Amino acid sequence: MLDRGKINARQAGFLMFTFLLGSASVIVPSSAASFAKQDGWLTIIFAALIGIAVVLIFTNLGLLFPEQSIIQYSEIILGKWIGKIVGFLYVLYPFYSGALVIGIFRDYVTVTALPGTPAIIVSGSMLAVVAYAIRGGIETLGRVNELILPFRQLIVLLIIVLLITDFKWNHLLPILGDGIVPVMKGSISAASIPFGETIVFAMLLPNISNIRKVRRSYIFAVLLGGLMLTMSVLSAILVLGPSVVARLNYPAHEIIKYIEKMGFLTDMDTLGMTLWISSGFMKIAIFYYCAAVGLAQWCRLSDYRSVVIPIGVLIFIFSIAAYGNLIEDAVFLGTIWPFFSFPFVILLPLLMLIIAKIRRLGGKRAGE
Amino acid sequence: MEYRTPPNNELVSGEIALDLGMLRTTFERSSDVVFREFQLGDTQAAVMIFLDGMVDPLIVDSDIMQPLLKYGEQMQQKSGVSLTGLESLLKNQVITASQVNTGGQIQDVIDHILVGDTVLLIDGVNKALFISARGWGKRAVEEPATEAVIRGPREGFTEDLLTNITLIRRRLRTPQLKIEGMQLGRLSKTDVAITYLEGIADEAVIEEVRKRMNRIDIDAILESGYVEELIEDSPFSIFPQINYTERPDRIVGNLLEGKVGILIDNTPFALILPVTFFEMMQASEDYYQRYIVSTLIRLLRYMFLVIALLLPSLYIALLTFHQEMLPTSLLLSAAASREAVPFPAIVEALLMEISFEALREAGVRLPRPVGQAVSIVGALVIGEAAVSAGIVSAPMVIIVSITGIASFIVPSYSQAITIRLLRFPMMIMAGTLGLYGVLLGVLFILIHMSRLRSFGVPYLSPLAPLHASDLKDVLIRVPWWGMVRRSTETAKNNPRRMKGTLRPRPPKRGG
Numbered sequence: 001m002l003d004r005g006k007i008n009a010r011q012a013g014f015l016m017f018t019f020l021l022g023s024a025s026v027i028v029p030s031s032a033a034s035f036a037k038q039d040g041w042l043t044i045i046f047a048a049l050i051g052i053a054v055v056l057i058f059t060n061l062g063l064l065f066p067e068q069s070i071i072q073y074s075e076i077i078l079g080k081w082i083g084k085i086v087g088f089l090y091v092l093y094p095f096y097s098g099a100l101v102i103g104i105f106r107d108y109v110t111v112t113a114l115p116g117t118p119a120i121i122v123s124g125s126m127l128a129v130v131a132y133a134i135r136g137g138i139e140t141l142g143r144v145n146e147l148i149l150p151f152r153q154l155i156v157l158l159i160i161v162l163l164i165t166d167f168k169w170n171h172l173l174p175i176l177g178d179g180i181v182p183v184m185k186g187s188i189s190a191a192s193i194p195f196g197e198t199i200v201f202a203m204l205l206p207n208i209s210n211i212r213k214v215r216r217s218y219i220f221a222v223l224l225g226g227l228m229l230t231m232s233v234l235s236a237i238l239v240l241g242p243s244v245v246a247r248l249n250y251p252a253h254e255i256i257k258y259i260e261k262m263g264f265l266t267d268m269d270t271l272g273m274t275l276w277i278s279s280g281f282m283k284i285a286i287f288y289y290c291a292a293v294g295l296a297q298w299c300r301l302s303d304y305r306s307v308v309i310p311i312g313v314l315i316f317i318f319s320i321a322a323y324g325n326l327i328e329d330a331v332f333l334g335t336i337w338p339f340f341s342f343p344f345v346i347l348l349p350l351l352m353l354i355i356a357k358i359r360r361l362g363g364k365r366a367g368e
Numbered sequence: 369m370e371y372r373t374p375p376n377n378e379l380v381s382g383e384i385a386l387d388l389g390m391l392r393t394t395f396e397r398s399s400d401v402v403f404r405e406f407q408l409g410d411t412q413a414a415v416m417i418f419l420d421g422m423v424d425p426l427i428v429d430s431d432i433m434q435p436l437l438k439y440g441e442q443m444q445q446k447s448g449v450s451l452t453g454l455e456s457l458l459k460n461q462v463i464t465a466s467q468v469n470t471g472g473q474i475q476d477v478i479d480h481i482l483v484g485d486t487v488l489l490i491d492g493v494n495k496a497l498f499i500s501a502r503g504w505g506k507r508a509v510e511e512p513a514t515e516a517v518i519r520g521p522r523e524g525f526t527e528d529l530l531t532n533i534t535l536i537r538r539r540l541r542t543p544q545l546k547i548e549g550m551q552l553g554r555l556s557k558t559d560v561a562i563t564y565l566e567g568i569a570d571e572a573v574i575e576e577v578r579k580r581m582n583r584i585d586i587d588a589i590l591e592s593g594y595v596e597e598l599i600e601d602s603p604f605s606i607f608p609q610i611n612y613t614e615r616p617d618r619i620v621g622n623l624l625e626g627k628v629g630i631l632i633d634n635t636p637f638a639l640i641l642p643v644t645f646f647e648m649m650q651a652s653e654d655y656y657q658r659y660i661v662s663t664l665i666r667l668l669r670y671m672f673l674v675i676a677l678l679l680p681s682l683y684i685a686l687l688t689f690h691q692e693m694l695p696t697s698l699l700l701s702a703a704a705s706r707e708a709v710p711f712p713a714i715v716e717a718l719l720m721e722i723s724f725e726a727l728r729e730a731g732v733r734l735p736r737p738v739g740q741a742v743s744i745v746g747a748l749v750i751g752e753a754a755v756s757a758g759i760v761s762a763p764m765v766i767i768v769s770i771t772g773i774a775s776f777i778v779p780s781y782s783q784a785i786t787i788r789l790l791r792f793p794m795m796i797m798a799g800t801l802g803l804y805g806v807l808l809g810v811l812f813i814l815i816h817m818s819r820l821r822s823f824g825v826p827y828l829s830p831l832a833p834l835h836a837s838d839l840k841d842v843l844i845r846v847p848w849w850g851m852v853r854r855s856t857e858t859a860k861n862n863p864r865r866m867k868g869t870l871r872p873r874p875p876k877r878g879g
Contacts, residue, residue, distance in 0.1 A: 011833065109804050114689065117801065125801065129812050136819040143818040143832035144811070267692045274807045281811060 002296050002304045005139035006209040011146055013217030015286065016201055018145050020051075020225030022283025023101045024194035026108055026250050026276050028229055029236040031334055034246035035186030038172050041234040043186035048226030050187070051195030052219055054345055058198075059215040061353045062205040064361065070202040070349075071297045077352045077361055084298070086348060091294040093344045094200045096322070098287030099315045100333075102127065103323025105280045111326075112253055113270050123319055126277075130285045131312045134292060135305050138207045141289065145282050152275055156228070159272065160235055162259045167238040192338035194229075194283075195222065196345035203290040249326055252276075288315060378474040382494030384413050387474070391417065394478060401481065408436065409444040412451075413491040417477075422484035424503025431465040432486060432499055455495040458488075467500035482557070506531065512614035512636070514781065517653040524614045529559050529633035535616035536563060536631075540623065544568075547631075550581065552595070556588035559633040560595070563619075568626045568854070568862045573642060573823050577628050592637045595630060601821050606789065608782040609822040611643040618652040626859030628823075642823035642858060646831070646842045648780040649673065654845050662845040669777055670843065676774035676787050680717045681798035681806050683767050687713040689802030701763075708758035714799030716760050720768040721791065723750075728772070825857045847871075 007015075032040035058070070065073040070090050075083030106123040114122065133140055176183070201218065208214050236251040239258055245251040256272040259265055292311045296304035323329055355361075380387055388403065395401040404416040416432070439462045459468045471477070472495050477487050480498040488497040509531065512524030525532045533547055548562040562581065564574055580599040589595060592612055600609045613619055614636050619629045622640045630639040649669055654662040686693055687702065694702065709716060727746040731739040747769075754760045771791070778784035790813060797805035820827035830838035835856040840846040849870035853863045 008833070113804055114802055121801070122804065125805070125808055129808050129815070132812065133815040136815060140815055140818045143826065143828060144814050146834055147814060147818070147828060147832040264695050266695060270690045270693055270803050274803055277804065277807050278811065 003137045005137035007142035008209050009213040009217045011142035012208050013221040015145050016221035017225045018279050018282040020194045021279045023104045023280050025232045029233045029251045032186050032233050033242045036182040037242040039183050041230050042183045043190050044230040046187035047190035047195050050191035051222040055218045057349045058202040066211050067206050071294050077356050087298050094287040094290035099319040101284050102319040113273050127312050133285050134289045166258045171241045188338050189334050192341045199345045200290045380472050380494050380496050384491035409440040415489050418486040422504050423501045427501040435462045451492045454493050465499045469498045470495045515615050520656045521617050525636040527634050532631050539620045553588045558589040561631040563629040565623050591635045592632045592639050606786050611640040612637045625855050642825040645827050648783040651779040659845050659847040672774035672777040679771050681794040684713045685798040685802045705761040709761050829857050
């Protein structure tokens with residue numbers, strides 16, 4: 001194992017919770033409302049069910065090989081050559097997703113808070129801090145997240161409470177007015193981002209100290225993350241109405257502007273930005289970490305820290321190249337990405353699980 | 369000129385002229401070494417060697433000199449002095465001082481003279497007697513200057529190691545209290561004591577402390593800061609990873625949590641380790657005041673910790689990048705007061721903060737009456753003049769003053785100065801990237817703290833990693849009857865502090 005740091009199942013669950021909120025709480029309300037209009041919040045519920053399926057598949061697979069990551073056991077299950085290729089796909093997946101999230105946050109920050117600042121400064125400084133965190137290992141990520149999470153969620157809840165007076169409940173009507181089909185379409189999009197992305201946690205399984213409890217805490221994380229996302233979609237729709245939400249880029253950001261209490265608490269949206277950056281930060285960190293550790297495992301290096309900086313530079317450059325602008329990305333994430341990510345998230349893990357079961361691999365601790 | 373050490377393993381010859389000659393060469397040009405020569409009886413030449421100022425002359429007179437002369441007289445009347453076993457006879461029956469040892473090596477003789485013992489050499493006896501009659505000028509036990517309390521003991525450590533050990537021992541009258549002595553410093557030979565409670569402190573931590581202390585090979589240890597920098601975990605971190613205190617009650621409280629204390633001679637500051645960030649935010653008084661008050665004071669401290677770190681940078685970020693976040697009236701008054709100011713907010717803030725730090729430093733170094741004058745002139749006159757001259761704005765003066773006060777609310781001085789220094793990079797982040805920069809800065813600091821460890825204990829525990837049962841003594845302070853368990857990280861072996869049923873309840877009515 002390259003990173004000898006250990007986190008416990010609770011920390012892992014917290015990480016997944018933050019990971020789910022990461023970029024999704026900024027972009028999901030808009031895409032959900034554009035697919036399913038006033039029923040956008042229902043899409044998250046179906047997507048969360050898919051998320052639980054993903055978690056069940058990769059934890060069942062991971063528990064067969066509790067001391068190895070997906071990159072290592074893919075070689076055992078699929079044989080050396082195919083395993084190597086599949087393993088490399090799982091280095092590329094977090095790498096690509098990480099670049100995408102960095103791109104989303106780079107645009108988000110420059111659009112909402114720092115219009116005059118060059119975009120590469122924003123993403124570069126963020127990646128530098130993330131790289132520092134990653135060199136500290138998974139323990140550092142677990143601890144920082146554990147420290148920030150309660151404070152962040154408290155403020156998020158406070159924001160929702162302050163918005164209650166702006167809720168217009170008839171925005172939700174008619175419920176399922178267009179039938180279930182648009183909801184299903186929307187939930188496929190929400191299932192690929194963020195719930196499908198949880199597949200990268202298959203990389204972290206060997207670092208969890210009480211691995212038997214991890215499935216439960218992951219499922220809890222998906223449920224709670226789904227709840228928080230549902231609330232963010234719901235409050236955006238309740239405040240702004242589905243047609244406005246669908247047209248805005250960052251509806252969850254915009255609704256904070258609606259808070260106006262005592263003539264003093266006004267235009268707090270930049271404060272909201274800091275909340276999402278702190279969760280998006282963890283999401284980028286987890287992708288980046290998985291890409292770095294994955295590459296080190298794939299190349300059989302003795303330490304992943306030597307690839308942290310090179311991977312960071314590549315992510316930085318790739319985020320400029322692959323992520324053009326908001327509109328392009330919204331289309332890409334809504335139409336192409338779900339199908340692009342499907343093999344990574346469900347097909348390959350399920351295939352490996354079935355092959356491992358048929359070949360009766362794993363299930364024993366290494367060294368026995 | 370190279371100092372010539374006396375040859376190793378040289379033995380006391382028993383021929384007094386020879387031994388004395390060697391000692392006189394060793395101690396030549398050392399005017400504080402006293403060689404008191406006398407006769408034991410009529411025939412036996414003897415010499416007493418000690419350092420003037422490090423022995424108590426009264427004890428030397430009454431407990432060494434007088435009994436020796438009387439003994440010499442008696443022996444003379446009987447049969448003359450017999451030399452065989454004389455040293456143990458003197459030790460057991462004659463000298464009335466409480467601590468007497470014997471030794472046969474010249475190096476021992478030199479060491480004992482230097483630590484303040486009185487050495488007795490007798491012609492014809494190839495052993496030296498080391499008599500402890502130490503006594504030198506000491507500061508009395510006073511109230512510690514850096515950790516004053518309203519409620520709590522007023523005793524503080526002094527520069528004398530034995531006094532300090534006594535102050536601890538008086539609070540823990542148990543053989544479980546261990547005090548392991550050692551000497552550090554090739555030239556200073558400073559006495560150092562590692563102290564802990566056996567059965568509560570983690571053996572692995574104690575062993576690690578011993579190991580790191582034994583590594584130290586330096587010419588002198590003048591203050592606990594030397595030891596701190598030589599044994600800490602992350603020498604390049606700005607955060608203090610070892611706490612220090614002048615208060616015996618504080619160190620005892622920490623020993624009871626399973627921590628290890630290091631006492632060092634010649635300084636009133638003792639080290640406490642391992643330590644977490646949150647422990648440095650606690651004052652000993654928190655545990656003596658009523659718990660509700662203590663809890664509120666703690667919350668106040670954390671609030672002002674955030675202010676001390678972030679207020680100037682938030683102000684800069686808001687004024688430079690996010691003006692819309694200020695309420696309209698506040699924005700107007702801020703803009704009006706900044707109208708005449710020629711600098712951008714970041715320059716203005718840096719200017720003021722740096723002058724504030726300079727004022728503080730000047731106030732510490734100067735003699736007290738002058739120091740006050742400097743701070744009055746600096747704070748009031750310059751501040752007022754700078755505002756009316758239009759060089760800085762009035763809100764900035766307010767911000768800087770609040771930040772200055774806030775930084776003094778942190779109980780640990782080394783922690784406070786860390787926070788004050790971190791304010792500057794935060795201000796630069798705010799001036800370049802606004803709130804986003806502030807957030808990145810805070811994340812960086814948190815990541816850094818998460819990576820730190822103090823003797824194996826994560827710096828941010830018990831919050832990260834979370835130990836739910838230890839939260840009773842972090843942001844809040846539960847009443848004493850609720851502190852049933854010691855902290856998880858340092859006292860795993862013996863977590864239970866008290867009976868679980870100590871909560872006082874009124875007696876039932878009736879009867």
